[in-house]
Amino acid sequence: MAEEEFTDINGNSISLDCQSHSAFCREFTVTSPKLSLRKVMIYTCFVWLFAYAVFFFTENTTVLSSAIILTLAGMMIHIHFVKVDHETLLIIGSLGVQLSSSYASGRESTIFIEMNKLKDIVINEAVYMHSIIYYLCILIKDPADPETVTSVVPLFPSSKPRLNCLVQMYRSCQEILAQSR
């Protein structure tokens, strides 16, 4: 178990949790900051005041009810499809790697990549406008053609941890990958 102060690329604080289930099985969980109540209240008040202003001029109550429905629907869509609560990387030596994103509403979406499709786990850098972003990614290969990289799967796309966090995870993963080679 290791917990230090980590931040993501935008400066929000995140937390990393490493669990070692066995000598060849490790799990990394990166938790994003939760939905801020203040932001929700500000957005809701803004939308409702705007709707009330429109109602004041048009005297039509459907504006108000549609504003309420819109706010509710928007909030449900946001917590079910957009807001990621935590992301997990489970690496099991000689079996594969599992990536899982858990959303604020409890929904989980999981991908499992088998070991024979996995070429390597590396830290890649991307230049975006004025900043350089480091990200951990999995290089996928076709089992029939082991030398070419067919695709790159970035890890932790919503949490986006910084380099110090990535380096820790990279070292752990490489230990396990070295064992299974």
Place this chain on the structure above:
Amino acid sequence: MVLKIFFPQCCNTADSGLLVGRWIPGHNSAVVLAVIHYPFIPGQVKKYLSELQSQTQVDLTVLGSWSMPKEGQEGMDSFLKDLSTIFPQKSWIQLSREIGKTGFTCQVVQNNGKLLQDQEQKNGDDKIILIHYDQRKVMLSQLHPVQDVGQKSDVEPSELRLVFQTAAQSQPLFFLDKYDDGPLKLTHWQSEGREASIIAELLKQASVPVCIFLTWLLSLWHWLCSFRILYLRPVLFISSKLSTCVQSGYRAVHFQTVFSPKKATTHMDFMRKANTFVSFLVDMALGLLLISWLYRENRISKLADTLVPVADRVAKELQELLEWLMGAPAGLKMNRALDQVLGRFFLYHIHLWISYIHLMSPFIERILWYVGLSACLGLTFALSILSDIVALLTFHIYCFYVYGARLYCLKIYGLSSLWRLFRGKKWNVLRQRVDSCSYDLDQLFIGTLLFTILLFLLPTTALYYLVFTLLRLVVVLFQGVIHLSVDFINSFPLFAIGLRICRPYRLAEGVKFKVLCQEPGSPLHLMMEINPLKCSAVLQCYRTPTYSCYPKDSWAALCKKLFVGELIYPWKQKTTKTD
């Protein structure tokens, strides 16, 4: 190397016995399929396994022993170790579990006597992972992308795919149970006591004679369609234009696949059959619903009564439009003589059309009544008939469009050719390019005269062409919408979506693992669950191929054709199915 053992959840509470399963070739892993209990005769076990091997093409072997000692059964361990001499193996797996503990202990003995432990020893680089799986779900599930078992592929199937295939192919192993009176007592997923539905079994038995009968009906229909009279040119042409005939031909092909008495062998064949059958049932149900709505309160005769006044109204609107064009439309000044000629020509056509409609009006109600009954064949039929009726009723608009387009086209070609003459050039047909040419004086004179005449008559023709093209495009748009909805009903894989919603484990995209908390000293336990396919992937994979209407030209080509005056047929139906 890490040894992976796939252990079914149903055997977690089984009594002690032998583990039966398969070693996965090429990977260091084993799949446990069942547990054979004591007492057994080793000779009978071997015979049974070799019988099953020839039946299922899966190399089933005895993998090891499983011990879950109850009270009074101590001392089994030595007995179990001796069993490894009776069933000679490369490695002998010994799994044991104590009541009260959740973790298993596992020992693997190689055939040279070396013992592999899974403790965290200093020299322990041999480890064991126990992966629990739900046997029934894995047996019924199909991993996507679908690769047939029999087909030869260059790619080595991955480990998980082999596990799924092993479970699916070992169905005969699951026929005998520990509650049966046979010589061998097995525990597998059937021991949990799943019930079968008698209705499903009866339907399966009844479906064979029904299929044979329907196939005979279909052959009758094919014999009817093969009459020589139907192959005459005009009949062939009309039937290719009428969407009802196209739809009926398409459905006949569907029925041939669905009602063939042969059982579907591969997964894709089965899904195709099921999708076609379910979509046909839903189509018929919607059609019957439509009929019940149409024929209640005599709505169909009300519809027939409004048909003639609507046609009259359309004709009257067209007449007013032509009168407007013959005057000074939108302030433009037309060439009086040409205007009158074209206007009178079209007005006469409308007059003919109205007389035809009035002639038909006493029969329309009867015809519509019988035609409406054909909606019992399905909603797609009703929509195709609607599209055909619209096409027939707006036939005069189509005729006007063709006249206007042809006139305009001729004018444009004449103008372009005479414009070249005006500049002293000529179109070289051999070389497919514009060449200079010296004309005689009288040629130039007549050419320039004709060019001027055509140029000044252009606005009138262009206006007529524009108006009728717009009307034609409106009709085409409406027909296109109907065709799109028919296509949607035809191709939507209802059975696959229903399966994805009700039994998500049947269509698997992959698996997901969960680490089960364990006691120290036991190997790593993982829980393998099936990750179902996403709905969008289901749609993409199982869409029934159709004769989909698609736009023949791109937007740019369409605009160019409209400008030049070529006749457009924006929806082209593919004659062959796409896959």
